[in-house]
Amino acid sequence: MNPLQKLQTLGQSPWQDNISRDQLVSGMLQDMVNDGDITGLTSNPTIFQQAISGSNDYDVTISKLSSMGFDAEDIFYALASEDIMQAADIFKPVYDSTGGTDGFVSLEVSPRLAMDTSETVSEAIELWGKVNRPNLMIKIPATIPGLEAITMAISAGINVNVTLIFSVERYSKVIDAYISGLEKRLDSGHDINNVNSVASFFISRIDTLVDARLDAMLLDDVDTDSMKGRTAIANANLAYNLFQNSISSKRWTHLQSKGANVQRPLWASTSTKDPKYSDVLYVESLIAENTVNTLPPGTMQAFKDHGNAIMGLEMGPEDATRHMEQLANIGISMEEISSKLETDGVVSFRDSYEQLLDVIAERSQALST
Numbered sequence: 001m002n003p004l005q006k007l008q009t010l011g012q013s014p015w016q017d018n019i020s021r022d023q024l025v026s027g028m029l030q031d032m033v034n035d036g037d038i039t040g041l042t043s044n045p046t047i048f049q050q051a052i053s054g055s056n057d058y059d060v061t062i063s064k065l066s067s068m069g070f071d072a073e074d075i076f077y078a079l080a081s082e083d084i085m086q087a088a089d090i091f092k093p094v095y096d097s098t099g100g101t102d103g104f105v106s107l108e109v110s111p112r113l114a115m116d117t118s119e120t121v122s123e124a125i126e127l128w129g130k131v132n133r134p135n136l137m138i139k140i141p142a143t144i145p146g147l148e149a150i151t152m153a154i155s156a157g158i159n160v161n162v163t164l165i166f167s168v169e170r171y172s173k174v175i176d177a178y179i180s181g182l183e184k185r186l187d188s189g190h191d192i193n194n195v196n197s198v199a200s201f202f203i204s205r206i207d208t209l210v211d212a213r214l215d216a217m218l219l220d221d222v223d224t225d226s227m228k229g230r231t232a233i234a235n236a237n238l239a240y241n242l243f244q245n246s247i248s249s250k251r252w253t254h255l256q257s258k259g260a261n262v263q264r265p266l267w268a269s270t271s272t273k274d275p276k277y278s279d280v281l282y283v284e285s286l287i288a289e290n291t292v293n294t295l296p297p298g299t300m301q302a303f304k305d306h307g308n309a310i311m312g313l314e315m316g317p318e319d320a321t322r323h324m325e326q327l328a329n330i331g332i333s334m335e336e337i338s339s340k341l342e343t344d345g346v347v348s349f350r351d352s353y354e355q356l357l358d359v360i361a362e363r364s365q366a367l368s369t
Helices: 002-007 021-026 028-034 045-053 061-065 072-097 116-133 144-155 168-188 204-216 231-246 248-259 297-306 317-329 334-367
Strands: 010-016 040-042 105-108 136-141 158-166 197-202 264-268 292-295
Touching: 002 010, 010 158, 010 248, 021 028, 021 072, 021 158, 021 292, 040 061, 040 264, 040 292, 040 334, 045 072, 045 168, 045 334, 072 168, 072 317, 105 231, 116 136, 116 144, 136 144, 136 197, 136 317, 144 168, 158 168, 158 334, 168 197, 168 231, 168 248, 168 292, 197 204, 197 231, 204 231, 231 264, 231 317, 292 317, 317 334
Parallel strands: 010 040, 010 292, 040 105, 105 136, 136 158, 158 197, 197 264, 264 292
Antiparallel strands: none
């Protein structure tokens, strides 16, 4: 049993944070699923931008759709839907064997809509119908407008991957949005046992920003070096503690008695950015029951090769709280850090999306001449 497979015996699902047509055509993704290494898949605008701009695998479809008058955005969603449908079919046996609680693939709504509740819901409904797979998850960002969209999508019976969560405070609102959606769906007379969600809590970006702030400080009486590389893990530990408390609440246990599925925390952005840290730091430190870790290919291979799969988060909530208090005492505000990372994340995904549409438009024009 390799470390990826052992994670699953400990209650954590390893998902791949990547998709490309080459993986689908070559059978690489199918092999990883057959080998039992991964049980799901996530995508985002940056991943599709790299996949489409970095190969000619999509040119035939681009040329065909362009000749039919499709614009760049319509072409993108046609390409993405094709890939996601194929991936969903590959993971369908996992979905079936786990009783519909794993084996999901994720497709994100347009980053242009991050601050628009109604348009986000409309696009979520459209993508859900277009892909038409029970193991699809629609990714919706945990922005303030996104929270209401999450509730509305869940109440409509759409599986949701809530993305771009950076703070425990916002995560609390995400949990509420999911529960509210289930309650609305139940009140309207619909079953809730086939609705699923994950809450994607971003990890390494937090350490990148906090460590930079620590590096910029000149404090004689504080050992800031010892505080580096610990904030993201502390933040995730506090999030997991909140998750555990939420599933013991009366509100949740009532829904669970009606067949509700737990909204698992998903650790995202788990590649190590700082070469001074272990390349599997954000995998080994965040192993816990009822969680998902979505891994970029490099991190996945590193963990499979030399990772140590042992149950237990690295910090307890007491140590995590103490670390956050230390940061606050030297003037580092996690509220400000989280707000900046959310804003930067929305902008980054939107920029990747715009670059992707530019590539498709240029490719369409070149292929038509």
